[in-house]
Amino acid sequence: MFETLSRRLGAAFSELRGKGRLTEADVDEALRNVRLALLEADVNVAVVKSLLGRVRERAVGAEVTKSLTPGQQVVKIVHEELVRTLGGATAPLVRPAAPPLVVLVVGLQGSGKTTTAAKLAHHLRGEGRRPLLVAADLRRPAAIEQLETLGARIDVPVFSDRKAKAPKLVKQALKHARSAGHGAVVVDTAGRLQIDDDLMTELAAIRKIADPDEVLLVVDAMTGQEAVNVAEGFLETADLTGLVLTKLDGDARGGAAISAREVTGKPIKFVGVGEGIDDLEVFHPDRMASRILGMGDVLTLIEKAERAYDEEEALRAAEKLREATFDLEDFLEQLQRLRKMGPLQQLVGMLPGAGAALGDVDIDERRLARVEAIIRSMTREERRNPKLIDGSRKRRIAAGSGTRPQDVNALLKQFAEAQKMMKALAGGRNPIPGLALPGMGRSRRKR
């Protein structure tokens, strides 16, 4: 579980597993690297400091578990501290004493408020709460149209008034919601900088009038050091109750989650994982901690897999892999399926230990596409039985895929090698030292 960061922890500890208690020197050495990892993940520099302070306190003198090196032991403590900082468990929306539930969505420009508001409404609609969306972003051109379009798509009414001022509009919207018996109201507000006094004053006024049950700050997962200032600013003015982290489907490490959480003390309630209306998920602190530290994230991987495969297909593919009859045809099929699960780079990153075992693997999808082209240019028989591919077939495949015959050659050779590795894997041996394969654990379990 700790390979990626452990690798960075370098030779300092290397073989010394389970060597009693962590010394101050052990801890400081490890924390220097942990600090870099956290900074590279965009955790705010001041937050890193206080975080490492807490870790240090817990770590010095802690016992080193038998199976871990001192470096890994420190990382384990760091991971635990991150999870704790991120808020231990998932946090649902509050249940108001009497409906409607009023949710105010606030944040910087371009952070994803409008999309999040629509996703939330969709989520509430799914719970049978008859939500109303309120378009209170009266500043950005076509912001109202954007919400109206989304509302129509999810069959949720949108309250708007192009001529009103935002606080008054919200007041009217709430009145309307009550009389029309809506169970929830989600208010989309204009993006604003936390240092923009006029707009922050307006936000305070909206907040006062709406008297919301939830005020959610939308934070872009790509946010850097600034997350701290943003969170502070909005906490003060808008009296936040929670956070939403957006654009997590990208490859940002998302250190802003730690920064915003640490500064506000408010739970991260949801994460946005795509542009689709369903792409809103509850937040899992442990997964986020792993992501920030660059560790594997098997749980997410499993979830994605469960969505991309149905049972029968899954069994069929698993059988092939187990019996090592996995051929180019299967490879092509699996590749397409993996694609549906997300960017391959991201998937590989979810494999615990992939970073350590492979160096920071950089999957060039563009080149992978060319590989796909080669395989596609083969006939089904050729894919099943590459031995058929002679010189003239090679030339045909190369021509069909816009490559050269030697490229086809290389591909065939490498696939044969890979097949051997898969055979080893199917035999219960892990051909890639350092790659921690869950479910085929090094000692726990045999297949």
Next chain:
Amino acid sequence: MPTETAVLIVLLALVAVVALVLVRRRSGGAASRSQPNPTLAAAVPDLRRRLGRTRSALAQAFRRSALDEAFWEELEEALLAADVGTEVTAELLAEVRARHPATPEAARVALEELIADSMSGADRSLHLDGNPAVILVVGVNGTGKTTTIAKLAKRLGDEGHRVVLAAADTFRAAAVEQLRTWGARLEVPVVAGASGADPASVAFEALETARRERADVVVVDTAGRLQSKTNLMDELAKIKRVLERNGASVSEVLLVLDGTTGQNAVGQAEAFRAAVDVTGLVLTKLDGTAKGGAAIAIERRLGIPVKELGVGEGLDDLVPFDPRAYAEALLEP
């Protein structure tokens, strides 16, 4: 479906990919280095080495009179807090130290100079070659592409150019209306297709419109996309390809970066450059307190110049980038 099976499949399929990386590494890079080959293994690889080296501990405080470790630590934190990133921060500090400044003030001045110098020399002008010249505007979601386009159109109009805007974000809800609103305010024609239309064909149509109406600049708005989404990046490449195939000169490809973005900005620049050959950066939202220091890393590593800064939501809030002023602002306490 049993979780167990899911794990097995994902792993084995991923392992197929992963194993190929290893195969390629083992079979040695020498041959493939001299002749890049588009094969399965080649598709996976290229190991990015992170500079994981341990830094000497910089410890201490900024406004001290002495140039002690506290000062260096403070300076380091200032750079990190500006999103400069750990690697470039370390490099910059090393370079400053190599100049042996005598006082904290001298060190600060040296650092400012270093940053400005390392960024100056680049050509930061907007190129408008071709008739019409095409400016393609790209970036991840919500960075400020559409607003930047409005600002650009305003400036170009003020300079006497005839501009046509292409609403090639056919994906996001009301993206076309947003650009249309700006177009109406600026009295600049906006060419749009149906929602969900092929963005490349919208861009092409704008090109035709410009030719017909003798406009000399076409600015193409595109949908925001995360750089990790390969199919969307390919779509972007296609827009550019289609324009060029039809005789357009895409003289600028501007990547709009949100100034509040952290280290992910570097990955954005890499990916967008690979897809569409980015010619310049626009750093937005610098009217806030974010410093956009990741742009320094992008210039140093990738050599893509920052051309413009977005400093507000108004039409005039676009200013040409000046490295010296930027370096100064960066180190402002």
